[in-house]
Structure formats: C-alpha cells, structure tokens
Amino acid sequence: MNARLDVIGLGPGREGLITPEAQAALDAAKAVFGYGPYLDRIPPRDGQTRHPSDNRVELARAEAALTAAAEGSRVAMVSGGDPGVFAMAAAVCEAVEAGPETWRRIDIVMHPGITAMLALAARVGAPLGHDFCAISLSDNLKPWPLVERRLVAAAGAGFVMALYNPISRARPWQLGAAFELLRAQLPAETPVIFGRAVAREDERIAITTLAEADPAQADMATCLIIGTSETRVITRPALPPLVYTPRRAPA
Amino acid sequence: MNARLDVIGLGPGREGLITPEAQAALDAAKAVFGYGPYLDRIPPRDGQTRHPSDNRVELARAEAALTAAAEGSRVAMVSGGDPGVFAMAAAVCEAVEAGPETWRRIDIVMHPGITAMLALAARVGAPLGHDFCAISLSDNLKPWPLVERRLVAAAGAGFVMALYNPISRARPWQLGAAFELLRAQLPAETPVIFGRAVAREDERIAITTLAEADPAQADMATCLIIGTSETRVITRPALPPLVYTPRRAPA
Numbered sequence: 096m097n098a099r100l101d102v103i104g105l106g107p108g109r110e111g112l113i114t115p116e117a118q119a120a121l122d123a124a125k126a127v128f129g130y131g132p133y134l135d136r137i138p139p140r141d142g143q144t145r146h147p148s149d150n151r152v153e154l155a156r157a158e159a160a161l162t163a164a165a166e167g168s169r170v171a172m173v174s175g176g177d178p179g180v181f182a183m184a185a186a187v188c189e190a191v192e193a194g195p196e197t198w199r200r201i202d203i204v205m206h207p208g209i210t211a212m213l214a215l216a217a218r219v220g221a222p223l224g225h226d227f228c229a230i231s232l233s234d235n236l237k238p239w240p241l242v243e244r245r246l247v248a249a250a251g252a253g254f255v256m257a258l259y260n261p262i263s264r265a266r267p268w269q270l271g272a273a274f275e276l277l278r279a280q281l282p283a284e285t286p287v288i289f290g291r292a293v294a295r296e297d298e299r300i301a302i303t304t305l306a307e308a309d310p311a312q313a314d315m316a317t318c319l320i321i322g323t324s325e326t327r328v329i330t331r332p333a334l335p336p337l338v339y340t341p342r343r344a345p346a
Numbered sequence: 347m348n349a350r351l352d353v354i355g356l357g358p359g360r361e362g363l364i365t366p367e368a369q370a371a372l373d374a375a376k377a378v379f380g381y382g383p384y385l386d387r388i389p390p391r392d393g394q395t396r397h398p399s400d401n402r403v404e405l406a407r408a409e410a411a412l413t414a415a416a417e418g419s420r421v422a423m424v425s426g427g428d429p430g431v432f433a434m435a436a437a438v439c440e441a442v443e444a445g446p447e448t449w450r451r452i453d454i455v456m457h458p459g460i461t462a463m464l465a466l467a468a469r470v471g472a473p474l475g476h477d478f479c480a481i482s483l484s485d486n487l488k489p490w491p492l493v494e495r496r497l498v499a500a501a502g503a504g505f506v507m508a509l510y511n512p513i514s515r516a517r518p519w520q521l522g523a524a525f526e527l528l529r530a531q532l533p534a535e536t537p538v539i540f541g542r543a544v545a546r547e548d549e550r551i552a553i554t555t556l557a558e559a560d561p562a563q564a565d566m567a568t569c570l571i572i573g574t575s576e577t578r579v580i581t582r583p584a585l586p587p588l589v590y591t592p593r594r595a596p597a
Contacts, residue, residue, distance in 0.1 A: 106365070109367075110366070111365060111366045111367035111370070112365050112366075112367060112458070113365070113366075114357070114362060114363050114364070114365060114460065115361070115362045115363075115364075115366065116360075116362035116363055119362070153593075177464050177468075178468070178472075179464060179467040179468055179472045179473075179474050179475060180464070180474055181475075181593075184467075184468070184471065184472035184475060184590070185472040185475025185476070185590050185591065185592060185593050186593065187472070188471050188472050188475070188578070188580065188588050188590035189590070189592060189593070191580060191588060192578060192580045192588075192590075199580070199581075199582040199583060199585070200582070200583065200584060200585070202585065203471075203588065205467075205468035205469070205471070205472070206468065207363070207460045207464040207465055207467070207468040208460075208464075209365065209458045209459075209460070210464065213428050213430060213431070213458040213459075213461065214458055216430040216435075216456075216458070217428075217429070217430055217435070217456035217457065217458040218456070220435065220439050220454075220456070221429075221430045221435035221436040221438070221439050221456070222430075223430050223431055223480075224430065224432075224435060224436025224439070225436070225482075225488075226479065226480065226481045226482060226496055227479065227480055228477065228478065228479035228480070228500070228505055229474075229477065229478055229479070230477045231476075231477060236593050236594040236595065237476075237594065237595035237596075238595075238596075238597040240597065241504070241595060241597060244503055245477055245503045245504070245505065248499045248500070248502060248503035248505075249479070249499070249503070249505075251499060252495055252496045252499035252500070253492070253496070254479055254496065254499075254500075327439070327443060329439065329442060329443045329450070330450075331450040331451070332450060332451065333451060334450070334451070334453065337439050337442060337443075337454065339435070339436050339439035339440070339443075340436065341436060341440060342404075342432075342436050342437065342440070342487050343487040343488065344487065344488035344489075344492055346489040346491065346492060
C-alpha cells in the first residue's frame with residue numbers, strides 16, 4: 096500500500112455540511128490527528144485511534160501525522176472549515192518541505208470544506224457577492240503592520256473583507272485596532288457581520304455597522320465580514336435582514 | 347406553507363463534493379432554476395420541473411425563481427461552486443430588493459458550496475494558505491480600470507489571488523492584460539495555477555510561473571490562483587508538485 100494522508104475539511108461543524116468525499120475519507124482512517132475541539136466533533140469509531148493536540152502546535156501535529164502515514168497507517172488530519180484556509184493544509188506542506196525525503200512519497204489528498212466566511216455569508220444573504228479578501232488578524236506568524244497594510248489596501252480597493260482569527264486571550268486588542276483603522280477608510284454605516292459558531296447549536300449572528308461594531312462581540316470562534324460602501328441591507332417584515340454586495344460596481 | 351427558495355451550491359461538479367444539506371434541498375424541490383449547464387449536472391427526477399436559462403440573464407432567472415416561490419412552489423436555484431461567490435445569491439438579493447413587497451416574505455435559504463478556488467487549492471496543496479483575495483476578471487458589471495486597481499492593490503499588499511471568470515469569447519483580452527499588469531508587480535517566478543473543470547472528468551490543472559503564464563491556457567471553466575513572492579513549489583519524485591503559501595510572513 097502506498098503511504099497516504101487525507102487532510103479533511105470538516106466545514107463549520109454540522110454533519111450536513113461535510114462533503115461526502117471528506118466523510119468517506121474520515122470513515123476510512125485508522126488514525127485521526129487534529130486540534131482537540133475538532134476531534135471532539137467526530138463520533139468515535141471502533142478501530143480508529145485519535146490523536147488530539149493543542150492549538151498553536153500545527154507544525155508538530157503535521158509532523159506526527161506524516162510520520163504515522165509514512166509508517167503505513169491510513170491517516171486523516173482534520174481541520175475546521177476548509178483545510179486550505181488558515182488551517183492545516185499549509186502546515187502539512189511546510190512539514191513536507193522541511194522533512195525527510197520519504198515524506199515526498201506520501202500521497203497527500205486535501206479534501207476541501209465549507210470555510211467559515213462561506214457559511215456565514217450564506218446565513219445572511221450574499222455579502223461576498225463581489226470581489227473580496229480573507230485576512231487572518233492573528234499576528235502570531237506575521238507582523239501586525241503587515242495586517243494593517245492589508246486592511247488599508249483592501250478597503251481602498253473596495254474589497255469586501257472576511258476576517259479570521261479576530262481575537263483570542265493572547266491577542267485581545269487586534270480587532271479593535273482593525274476597526275479603528277477601517278473607520279478612517281470606510282463609511283460609518285458600512286455593514287459589519289459577526290458570525291460566531293456558524294451552523295452549530297450555539298450559533299450567534301449579529302449585523303451591525305462599522306461605527307457600532309464592538310470587538311467584545313467576537314471571540315475565538317467568530318468570523319467577521321466587513322462590507323464595502325456598496326453593501327446593502329434589505330429589511331424584511333418577518334425575517335432577518337438580507338445583506339448583500341451587488342455584482343455591479345461603479346467606477 | 348410559507349414561501350421558500352433554496353439557493354444551492356453544487357460545488358465544482360462532482361457529486362461527492364455537494365454537501366448533504368444542499369443535496370437534500372435539491373431533492374425536495376418541485377421546480378429547479380439555473381444556468382443550463384449547471385442543470386445538466388443534476389439527474390432528472392420525477393415530479394421535478396427544470397427551468398434552464400442562458401448565461402448573463404442572472405437577474406431575470408432570479409425573478410422567475412422568486413415568482414414561482416411566491417406562488418407556493420418549493421423552488422431551488424442552482425449555482426456552480428458556492429452561490430455566494432460570483433454566482434446567484436447576490437442576484438437573488440438584488441431581485442428581492444427591487445421586487446414586490448411579497449418577495450420579502452419568502453424564506454430564502456442559501457446553501458454554501460465548495461467554490462472553485464477551494465477545489466483548485468486542494469488539488470495542488472495549499473496555495474491559499476495565507477491572506478488571499480478573489481477577483482472576477484469580468485468587466486461586464488464593473489469598469490476594467492477598477493479590476494486593474496484591485497490587481498495592483500492585491501499584489502502590492504501580498505495577497506494570494508484567485509481569479510474567477512478569466513476569459514470568454516466576449517472578453518478575450520482581459521486575462522492577458524492582468525498578467526501584463528502583474529508582471530510589473532510580482533517576481534517572474536511567482537507560481538500561477540490554472541485549474542480547468544476541477545474535480546470533473548475533463549479536469550486540467552497546470553502549474554507554471556507568472557513569466558510563463560499564457561492566457562490561452564484558460565477558458566470559461568477555468569479558475570486561476572496567483573501566488574505571492576512567498577509561495578513555494580515542492581517537487582516530488584513520483585507525485586505532482588505541492589504548491590503552498592506559508593502561514594508565516596516576513597515584515
């Protein structure tokens with residue numbers, strides 16, 4: 096048997112939002128690696144070992160999974176959302192590049208998933224309906240001035256923005272700083288959407304404006320979408336508002 | 347029964363990449379609206395009517411689906427990929443905003459899907475592993491100078507770029523112009539990935555560089571990913587290369 100590692104996107108966290116291919120790869124695995132809370136989402140299976148690890152040890156987790164795969168076990172690595180969006184796929188590639196030659200012979204199969212911004216956008220309408228960008232606010236692996244430069248560039252060029260990793264205990268001020276910066280670039284009434292634990296039981300969605308947005312509305316499980324000056328909010332009598340960014344853009 | 351419209355992301359085009367929730371909504375529909383080639387991907391069902399329409403009539407298609415939903419039919423609108431990414435969700439919202447008051451009482455449920463850039467990224471590694479943006483190269487609904495401004499802003503700020511709608515018979519020169527513009531901003535060896543019909547039988551993926559990228563490699567069914575100066579290509583002896591953008595960024 097050829098060595099193989101399946102890197103699996105679990106989507107936002109509801110079973111009905113995992114693709115059948117990702118589910119089948121997960122079912123076939125003998126060993127499953129991942130961040131503890133993601134592993135907790137998966138029902139235990141007979142004959143399948145679980146290898147939870149902590150947050151912020153992505154490279155060590157990738158190395159452990161590659162080691163197990165190279166030894167011939169059928170291994171899965173799980174990520175929330177899509178593994179390629181601020182998740183485990185890049186860490187696995189990094190580990191392969193820096194690792195032993197044998198790891199370059201492992202068949203690595205990435206299974207895409209519904210990433211947080213797509214799940215959140217679907218819940219409120221079509222806020223990503225025009226050109227958009229995705230920015231991680233974490234400055235663990237990049238300097239904060241680079242994050243600022245990207246926020247300013249995105250606002251100036253009219254991109255809708257999805258913000259990942261907005262806040263954590265170790266990074267309490269970054270989201271507030273981002274709002275402050277963006278308030279100097281975008282109209283006060285620009286729609287801002289907070290989506291916490293989207294598609295899970297404890298989902299909490301809030302639609303507000305850039306002027307009113309409060310960093311305290313976000314936590315580690317939150318993704319944000321910040322509209323442009325074109326983004327619209329349609330009020331409806333008996334339903335939540337629809338938020339969308341028109342396909343048509345002025346010059 | 348309350349009026350309802352399900353807006354469904356079919357993903358890249360393979361059944362195993364449609365979420366179970368999207369599939370269930372599709373199965374339950376009495377009438378299915380969509381661009382002809384997307385409807386062709388769905389097996390016909392007894393008791394389900396199909397309402398194909400041409401490309402570039404998104405608003406009329408949305409209006410027709412909303413009209414049918416308001417009349418009490420269980421209606422689905424299908425999109426390739428994710429309906430919220432350069433697809434039908436925004437057109438539906440536009441139609442609701444401009445339409446009769448009764449349309450604001452229709453329960454509109456968006457079902458997210460695997461959008462092209464996620465499917466393509468998964469096939470080659472993790473090129474979207476860092477901050478990224480998605481830009482439609484179509485200038486049907488926005489002026490071309492705005493596209494150019496966004497390309498320059500994205501390259502300058504170090505975003506990986508996913509390019510949608512790169513080329514068509516009516517828009518033959520835009521992708522070449524984009525490459526020319528980006529060659530002035532990014533290193534010649536910046537990785538460029540062409541993904542045509544990703545995850546379908548006629549899939550064709552090519553990994554090249556910005557210097558070598560040829561617009562003739564793209565067609566209407568192609569999505570492109572353009573890396574940054576940090577994006578890496580890992581060669582492997584018996585497998586295709588892995589392309590990824592590291593999570594860590596220099597100042």
